Amino acid sequence: SPPPKCQMTISSIVMTLLFGDRKEWADLEPVPQDDGPNPVVKIAYSEKFSDVYDYFRALLKNDEKTERAFALTADAIDLNAANYTVWHYRRVLLQALSKDLKEEMKYITNIIEEQPKNYQVWHHRRMVVEWLNDPSEELRFIADILSQDAKNYHAWQHRQWVIQEYKLWDNELEFVENLLEEDVRNNSAWNQRHFVISHTTGFSDPAVVEREIQYCLNQIRKAPHNESAWNYLKGMLQDRGLSSQPGLLERVLELKETHCSPYLLAFLFDCYEDALENITQKEKVEEEEQKETLRKALEICRLLAQEKDTIRKEYWEFLGRSLRNKYGNGALSDEPMAENPEPSISASQSQEAS
Amino acid sequence: LNRNCLDASRPWLCFWILHSLELLQEPIPAAVASDVCQFLARCQSPTGGFAGGPGQHAHLAPTYAAVNALCIIGTDEAYNVIDREKLLDFLWSVKQPDGSFVMHVGGEVDVRSAYCAASVASLTNILTPKLFENTTNWILSCQNWEGGLSGVPGLEAHGGYTFCGTAALVILGKEHMLDLKALLRWVVSRQMRFEGGFQGRCNKLVDGCYSFWQAGLLPLLHRALYKEGESELSQQRWMFEQQALQEYILLCCQNPTGGLLDKPGKSRDFYHTCYCLSGLSIAQHFGNMDNHYEVILGKEENRLAPTHPVYNICPEKVAQALQHFLRMPVPEIHFRSNKRGRSVK
16 A cells, blocks of 8 residues: 655654544545635645645534544644634534643643734633633733733733623733833723723722823823823813813923924814813803914914824814814904815705715 | 635635725626635525635624625626525624624624624615614724724724724714714824824824725715714815825835735735725725715826725625615524524524
8 A cells, every 4th residue: 555645844853644644534534625616716725734624624514522523623723723613613622522621721822822813712712711710820821922012902802801800900000000111102001001990990080080190291291292191191081071170281281392292282172172162061251262262272273284293184174164163253354264275065055975 | 825824714815806806997707706606605604604615604704705795796696695594694693682793603702793794784685773783882882082993892992993883883874873073083193194004003003904994984984974964074085194195005005016015024915905905995086976086196097996985895886786685675584593502583
């Protein structure tokens, strides 16, 4: 008889037999892929790949739930860790064969370290953690993955799930602060900060808000062009209204002299807009003061559109037109019209957009 | 070049390639179209929906891709591939009580699934309010402090997920329930002032694929704001720097031997080819059939076909598919499965 075919991989000196040549698999008829007579988007599978998946399809067809099936899923995953059908089958086998889930944790830990940007591996880990009801390794593991890529979306998703599910909030703010210490521009860490605080103390406590404002302004002094810090400052306060925080506008105006940025200017605009929103609703304020606030807001729009943030010119000009339309009036005869080339048409007059 | 990693994404390859060709206004030979139809038929699961390849389990992402690819082909043969009754069964089988959808039975939840489900359900006319009960509120809970949307509630705002959530809400007619102003501020801030392209998240790098996921939000927001009575919208331009995006794509994202890519130094692939071209189309075309304004950087040959900002296939193909499937009755559900796959009539 002809000698069995072997597959020698470059990364190892171990020769592995194809499943097709293993005696223990002789009873199973492999199932070739049914691409049809005129396949499209064909993938040039290696002999090894076809061999493994031909046998995987056979196992699936027979709904075989054995040790050898479980072992084969590891080979199939190794060849394509994105094959969600294989992962699903592996989970079925884990339960049917009452496999050691602690061993499975070691397995999935290694796979994630090799392929941290894959959806299936993280979902699989979550399932095993749930079955074991044991999150004890998670925060450390995720921290390790984040040390290699501090913005890995899957890692953060898994981390938030673990923390929320098992109520592991206690040390997370400290974890976030350490990450921000390493990279103050890590937006994922800023998001985690918001996540932790909103689920623990919340942002209603004035002491918390003041502490967070202080934290933001300190980070801004260190890195004035860090958009994350400005977004966090605004994001934290926007529900209550930016003008609800006394003294904040003044603190930002102070920063304007030495730490100006397009983000600072946008923040000022947001403060003025919020002030206009609240003036017209609540307090009785001098018309002159309102006109002055509007003038300052429009001046910032012009400055951003024409000089400081020109990539967003269309946007800032739209905001300027919107603001003028909402709060301006015919009496403002000294408002220059040059930066408003677009005639405004009311929604009812113009054509239906697609 | 090892492409094994795409063995569970083959309908995506069909969509990425067919959509690129339709944007380039390259006709699809009838034989190729027919071959694609027959292949996708083999990717359809006996229990409904489409899988990443023949013999695999159904998954919302290849389902989205397959339906889009078939609508691009747009022949009766293509439309007839889709088993609408089974597709509805599949969508019910992945629906969760909280309004979200898992990507496949026993799989993960994120906002992509709502978009995939809404897209295929609306195109094939199997959409019912009951199918998307609570989905609106779940998607809305993904809008975060940054103004954009995250994959699941609590995470960082991200261009891909923001597009999926917003487009899904547009399909459901609920986009006005978002904080549109906050979302608008977030997305316009994702255009890079030096590169001209878009980043996926704040303080991350530019990537050509966000030319569609991010810039594609501006047409959606334009229409949403218009419907809310916004009177100051431009009549000629989207609210992003269209020329700068075109420059980034044409000057930085092309492989000299063909195809497009993430950023200089990266290798080409069909995903980036599809989404760079889709973004280029968005940047070139403003408005609709009645009011159409073009900005074409470079020679006239650079002009691509317009793309529909919700489905990302050409608007004519959307209209044609809707017309075809609206003639059919919405199927009755056969059975409804809960998470453990038990049938509930």
